[in-house]
Amino acid sequence: MAESITLEIFRYLSESETKPAFQTYEVPFRRDWVILDALNYIKDNLDGTLSFRWSCRMGVCGSCGMMVDGTPVLTCATFMEKFLPGPIRVEPLVNFPAVRDLVIEMDDFMGKLSRVKPWIIRDEEKPLSQGEYIQTPAQLHDYKQYSMCINCMLCYAACPIVGLEPGFVGPAAIALAQRYNLDNRDQGKKERMEVLSQDDGIYECTLVGECSVVCPKSVDPAGAIQRYKATTAMEWWKSLLLPWGKK
Amino acid sequence: MVEVVITSVGQEMSEYSRRNGGLYQRRTPIFWWTKKWSNVKFITRELTSVFVAGYALVLLFQIRALFQGPETYANFLEWLKTPISITLHAVGFLFVLFHSITWFNLAPKAMVIRLGKKTVPGSLIAASNYAAWLVVSGLITWILAFS
Numbered sequence: 509m510a511e512s513i514t515l516e517i518f519r520y521l522s523e524s525e526t527k528p529a530f531q532t533y534e535v536p537f538r539r540d541w542v543i544l545d546a547l548n549y550i551k552d553n554l555d556g557t558l559s560f561r562w563s564c565r566m567g568v569c570g571s572c573g574m575m576v577d578g579t580p581v582l583t584c585a586t587f588m589e590k591f592l593p594g595p596i597r598v599e600p601l602v603n604f605p606a607v608r609d610l611v612i613e614m615d616d617f618m619g620k621l622s623r624v625k626p627w628i629i630r631d632e633e634k635p636l637s638q639g640e641y642i643q644t645p646a647q648l649h650d651y652k653q654y655s656m657c658i659n660c661m662l663c664y665a666a667c668p669i670v671g672l673e674p675g676f677v678g679p680a681a682i683a684l685a686q687r688y689n690l691d692n693r694d695q696g697k698k699e700r701m702e703v704l705s706q707d708d709g710i711y712e713c714t715l716v717g718e719c720s721v722v723c724p725k726s727v728d729p730a731g732a733i734q735r736y737k738a739t740t741a742m743e744w745w746k747s748l749l750l751p752w753g754k755k
Numbered sequence: 756m757v758e759v760v761i762t763s764v765g766q767e768m769s770e771y772s773r774r775n776g777g778l779y780q781r782r783t784p785i786f787w788w789t790k791k792w793s794n795v796k797f798i799t800r801e802l803t804s805v806f807v808a809g810y811a812l813v814l815l816f817q818i819r820a821l822f823q824g825p826e827t828y829a830n831f832l833e834w835l836k837t838p839i840s841i842t843l844h845a846v847g848f849l850f851v852l853f854h855s856i857t858w859f860n861l862a863p864k865a866m867v868i869r870l871g872k873k874t875v876p877g878s879l880i881a882a883s884n885y886a887a888w889l890v891v892s893g894l895i896t897w898i899l900a901f902s
């Protein structure tokens with residue numbers, strides 16, 4: 509059994525150096541340690557200047573996503589054991605600019621999320637006196653999977669299209685749009701379609717499928733996008749064949 | 756590590772980045788898809804469309820030859836029998852096969868069918884696509900064999 513393991517960590521000290529470099533740290537190997545434990549060990553015992561984000565340590569906050577040996581993962585949910593004998597290479601999520609060390613800039617992602625209008629849109633709100641909007645378990649089931657997203661951005665780091673076309677709205681945002689489109693209380697499909705049928709919307713996706721592979725919450729954003737494309741195609745045919753039909 | 760640019764001090768940058776060295780941006784290399792088997796498979800799947808288009812072209816030329824009269828059509832059929840055409844068809848067939856199989860396997864991603872309270876499993880959707888493929892191929896073989 510290994511006593512220790514080596515981590516090669518991407519260091520970008522934006523205040524003093526212009527070029528990033530990999531720094532090597534030797535940490536004790538523990539079978540029950542995840543990558544995040546090793547990073548915290550480094551921060552507490554070896555090098556307090558290392559910067560990285562984390563919060564919940566249990567795969568719900570979505571803040572600890574990093575590239576580990578080239579694959580985007582939640583570092584709090586990825587055991588070191590998997591990478592024996594090492595070394596393990598840790599980098600900030602690709603397709604995002606790095607602010608410092610393993611911390612990335614996510615404003616662009618936040619902007620994309622709000623672009624798809626992720627809230628319940630009603631043509632007309634019914635008055636409170638008429639009671640709540642009712643939803644059956646089956647109707648909840650229709651969109652529940654897409655509501656499990658924790659905004660960890662692993663799918664953006666996995667998607668080559670996001671890398672090549674930075675404007676692409678991207679997997680999580682489209683899955684989020686579907687989360688509302690498929691909600692029986694929502695009436696905002698059309699408004700979202702206007703956003704997502706643009707050049708940087710669903711048709712940028714060529715179904716590489718890596719987003720769904722890396723998603724820690726089984727949201728299956730690739731599936732969400734393809735379903736979206738299929739519904740749009742159907743609507744288009746409907747409007748062509750039944751032009752008198754309901755718009 | 757991929758090509759690298761430090762983004763110039765822009766407006767959207769946080770106070771932290773503006774005061775320090777700026778953001779560090781990495782670019783996707785052109786040959787990004789060579790690093791992972793699943794991505795090589797993806798690019799192959801996309802390239803196979805060229806062969807699908809090739810088949811369509813052959814069909815269009817065949818129809819044109821048909822309209823140009825029996826002699827042109829006979830010539831066209833002769834050309835189809837040449838070794839070069841047979842080799843092209845064989846290679847094309849392999850790629851088109853790859854194309855069909857990969858896309859049929861992906862069909863459940865786009866189609867989610869609900870029957871009552873249950874969602875039809877993806878494997879069944881893929882299987883029904885394969886079944887339809889078999890039936891159509893069978894029909895074509897039957898027409899060719901008995902006409």
Ligand code: SF4
Pocket residue numbers: 656657658659660661662663664679680683719722723724725726727728729
């Ligand atoms: S869809 Fe999955 S990978 Fe993408 S942000 Fe949401 S939870 Fe993370």
Ligand code: FES
Pocket residue numbers: 562563564565566567568569570571572573582583584585
């Ligand atoms: S620390 Fe919250 S998801 Fe990893």
